Amino acid sequence: MVALRPGKVTVGGVTLENHLLLAAGVLGTTGASLSRMLTLGAGGVVTKSIGPAPKDGHAGPCLVVLEDGILNAMGLPNPSKEFVDELAPLAKKPVVVSIFGGTPEEFGEVAGWFTGKAAGFELNLSCPHAEGYGAAIGSDPGLVEACTRAVSRLGAPTWVKLTPNVTDITAIGKAAERGGATAIVAINTVKAMRISTGLRRPVLGNRFGGLSGSAIFPVAVRCVYDLYEAVKIPIIGCGGIASADNVVEMMMAGARAVEIGSAVQGDVTIFSKIAGKLYAKDGISADEIVGCAHA
Amino acid sequence: MPEGLPVPVTIQRVKQETPSVRTFWFDTPFPSVPGQFVMVWVPGTDEIPMALSSENSITVQKVGDATSALFDIGEGGKIGIRGPFGNGFPKGEKYLAIAGGVGAAPLLPLARADCVMTMLLGARTENELLFMDQLDELTDVIIATDDGTLGTKGFVTQLMEDLNLAAYDRIAVCGPEVMMRAVLAKVDEKGIAHKTEFSLHRYMKCGVGVCGSCCIDPSGLRVCRDGPVFTGDKLLKSEFGHYMRDASGRKKNI
Numbered sequence: 001m002v003a004l005r006p007g008k009v010t011v012g013g014v015t016l017e018n019h020l021l022l023a024a025g026v027l028g029t030t031g032a033s034l035s036r037m038l039t040l041g042a043g044g045v046v047t048k049s050i051g052p053a054p055k056d057g058h059a060g061p062c063l064v065v066l067e068d069g070i071l072n073a074m075g076l077p078n079p080s081k082e083f084v085d086e087l088a089p090l091a092k093k094p095v096v097v098s099i100f101g102g103t104p105e106e107f108g109e110v111a112g113w114f115t116g117k118a119a120g121f122e123l124n125l126s127c128p129h130a131e132g133y134g135a136a137i138g139s140d141p142g143l144v145e146a147c148t149r150a151v152s153r154l155g156a157p158t159w160v161k162l163t164p165n166v167t168d169i170t171a172i173g174k175a176a177e178r179g180g181a182t183a184i185v186a187i188n189t190v191k192a193m194r195i196s197t198g199l200r201r202p203v204l205g206n207r208f209g210g211l212s213g214s215a216i217f218p219v220a221v222r223c224v225y226d227l228y229e230a231v232k233i234p235i236i237g238c239g240g241i242a243s244a245d246n247v248v249e250m251m252m253a254g255a256r257a258v259e260i261g262s263a264v265q266g267d268v269t270i271f272s273k274i275a276g277k278l279y280a281k282d283g284i285s286a287d288e289i290v291g292c293a294h295a
Numbered sequence: 296m297p298e299g300l301p302v303p304v305t306i307q308r309v310k311q312e313t314p315s316v317r318t319f320w321f322d323t324p325f326p327s328v329p330g331q332f333v334m335v336w337v338p339g340t341d342e343i344p345m346a347l348s349s350e351n352s353i354t355v356q357k358v359g360d361a362t363s364a365l366f367d368i369g370e371g372g373k374i375g376i377r378g379p380f381g382n383g384f385p386k387g388e389k390y391l392a393i394a395g396g397v398g399a400a401p402l403l404p405l406a407r408a409d410c411v412m413t414m415l416l417g418a419r420t421e422n423e424l425l426f427m428d429q430l431d432e433l434t435d436v437i438i439a440t441d442d443g444t445l446g447t448k449g450f451v452t453q454l455m456e457d458l459n460l461a462a463y464d465r466i467a468v469c470g471p472e473v474m475m476r477a478v479l480a481k482v483d484e485k486g487i488a489h490k491t492e493f494s495l496h497r498y499m500k501c502g503v504g505v506c507g508s509c510c511i512d513p514s515g516l517r518v519c520r521d522g523p524v525f526t527g528d529k530l531l532k533s534e535f536g537h538y539m540r541d542a543s544g545r546k547k548n549i
Contacts, residue, residue: 027517029507029544036515048507048544056542060342061334063501064377065299074500077508079544198303199338199375265505268520 002248002289003280009043011257012183012234013157014120016094018043018279019247019286020271023238023261024098024122024161025049025074027268031086034095037264041272044094046259047083049124050114051099051133052106054080058129059205064194069216069240070262071192073129073209076100084113091117096159100124101147102132108150120157123147125176126188128165128210135163135188141175148179159236161185162223164216169223170230177231185236185259186223190216213262214240221253228254228291242270244277251286252293299503301336301375309370313423316356316397317366324350325376328383329404330467330494330524334502336375340364344499344519346401346469347379354400354425380502381523384492387465391415391458392434393451393478395470399425401494402469406433412463413437417451417470420444452477460485467524469494472549476536479527488527495523497539508544511535 009016021044027033028048037045057077064071079086087095097118101107111121125144127134137143144160152158160176162169164187173184189210194203202208220239227235237255241247242263250258263270304321311317325333327347335353336342341361348354357366368374384390384405392402393415403426405411411434418424421444430436437454438446447454451474460466460482468478468491475493482491497509497518504520511518512534516525530536538546 026505027507027510027515030510030512030515030540032512032515033507033510033517034515036510054543054545057500059340060500061301061336061375061377062342063503063506064301065503067298070505072501072506074506077500077543079540082545194300196301196303196375199301199336199373201338203300203375205341262505265503268504268517 001245003283004278004286005283006279006281009257009286011236012120012159014044014094014096016044016257018275019257020274021046021096021236021257021259023259024124026261026264031089035090037271038093040269041275044096044119046096046098046122048078049076049098049100049127050078050083050110051076051080052101052110054078061203061205064203065265066194066213066215069211069213070265071194071204071209071211072189073204073206075206076127076130076133081113084117087114087117094119096120096122098122098124099151100127100133102137104146104150107147108154111151111154111156115154115156118156120159121151122159122161122185123151124161126161126163128163128189128191129206129208135165138163138172139166141171144172144175145179148176148181152180152182157182159183159185161188163188164219164223165191170226173227173231177233181233183234183236184227184231185238186227187216187220187239190219212240214242216240217246221249224250224255225253225293228294244274247274247278248289251289252291254291254294256286256290299377301377303373304376306368306370306372306374312354312425316354316425318348318352318354319365320352321374321376322351323376325379326350327379329408330383330401331379331381332523333376333378333380335365336377337361337364337368338373338375344502346494348400348403354397356397377502380519382521384467384524385465389462389464391460391463391466393466393468393470394425395451395474396423397425398470398494399430402467403429405467406430413458415439415451415454417474450474450477452481455481460487464490466491467494468492472496472536479530479536482527483531488531491527492524493527493530495525495535498542508540508542
């Protein structure tokens with residue numbers, strides 16, 4: 001297997017300790033939890049998505065673990081502006097704040113709270129189960145461009161996380177690029193549902209939700225591959241990554257870094273485990289493999 | 296990973312334990328370690344974490360929407376169960392167990408496992424003492440009530456004064472957080488916080504260590520996965536006894 005040279009990397013304007021980021025929505029609700037994940041080997045962390053007003057999220061069940069994935073509908077629970085204080089002890093660390101809003105103005109407002117207090121922003125234009133937010137906006141190229149611009153004009157690195165639940169993800173990626181995104185994150189969860197046959201109703205309180213984990217890895221690889229040919233800005237691969245080989249595969253599809261979420265369910269020390277296999281002192285530069293599958 | 300969908304169970308029996316607490320027995324056992332919990336899905340309302348009071352029962356205090364809806368379901372009704380989750384109490388042979396109110400629920404399986412030498416049982420008033428008769432058959436029970444209607448008038452921490460704490464290899468504690476914080480201060484003073492096991496309660500969404508809604512400050516440890524049982528030394532300089540978080544993640548004082 002390919003081994004990479006260890007060391008800091010800069011992707012989309014954010015400098016990371018390694019290529020492995022904690023994905024948004026996973027163990028990112030408190031500053032202490034984010035700090036723990038950095039200590040456990042994440043090269044950077046993305047926070048829980050923060051919105052313009054506090055939200056409790058959907059009624060439970062909010063998450064169920066499946067054979068090869070996780071199905072969830074949290075409903076964007078977040079403490080809103082109070083989260084600014086959570087990040088104070090993490091100043092100068094590679095912390096990317098995930099934000100959401102219902103309009104470009106709301107995106108701009110939330111980003112404004114964190115300007116100068118975070119390494120960058122990741123726009124959640126992709127949550128599949130929150131009415132009026134996330135994918136509801138992220139499926140419309142015009143809105144994606146406007147929301148991206150509302151944040152990118154503030155001058156901080158602006159990543160845009162895309163939903164795979166669209167006919168052509170490259171059209172959305174191009175819209176984010178036009179709006180001034182410094183990187184694309186692909187992908188968010190795949191819209192999905194399970195039904196309890198015993199209770200004769202959908203398992204999730206919200207009825208449907210988003211599927212993550214190994215089950216969606218092939219979907220994510222395909223999306224990253226297509227985006228690599230469509231946009232010039234860097235792509236951060238996300239979706240079902242659980243091993244060093246998955247990271248290498250994502251990079252060959254075109255990713256410059258990756259985000260890992262569901263795999264922490266099996267093992268909270270997954271970052272150092274993957275890093276232990278991915279890096280070697282005599283390893284090669286990631287540049288040699290990023291996008292090599294397109295040749 | 297094994298499939299973790301909620302297991303549908305039928306409630307077979309309901310017992311009113313105290314004016315606000317009921318035990319619900321279901322038709323499927325969930326083999327577990329004392330102190331582990333399950334996520335209880337009350338269809339149409341919500342899903343909440345609950346300690347198992349036996350392999351096929353939960354003992355619940357009516358406190359909010361989900362518990363009220365559960366009280367309304369009754370015998371013959373169906374609910375969903377995910378779990379068991381969390382670490383549970385470590386093995387011990389000579390436990391001192393300290394319970395306040397509905398906190399006796401996760402401690403009953405520990406007493407049934409025959410490893411509790413003494414149980415300090417506290418409640419506000421006599422009719423809120425939980426599992427008094429059952430515990431009496433299993434171990435040596437000493438009682439305190441806030442209003443003095445039974446046992447010593449006052450808190451369980453006062454009962455600790457009359458015990459030789461060195462006689463126990465471990466202490467297990469579950470109850471209201473204010474009471475547990477008082478116990479932590481006492482065991483810290485005596486230098487035995489590291490062998491005192493506290494069962495914590497925090498707002499939870501996923502139950503499997505992914506969402507982060509139950510993480511405690513400043514360690515970032517997950518109550519659902521790294522806990523819910525923590526030794527006192529891990530809680531000394533923490534949010535424990537001071538604040539917790541609501542569903543949105545905002546802090547609220549205890």
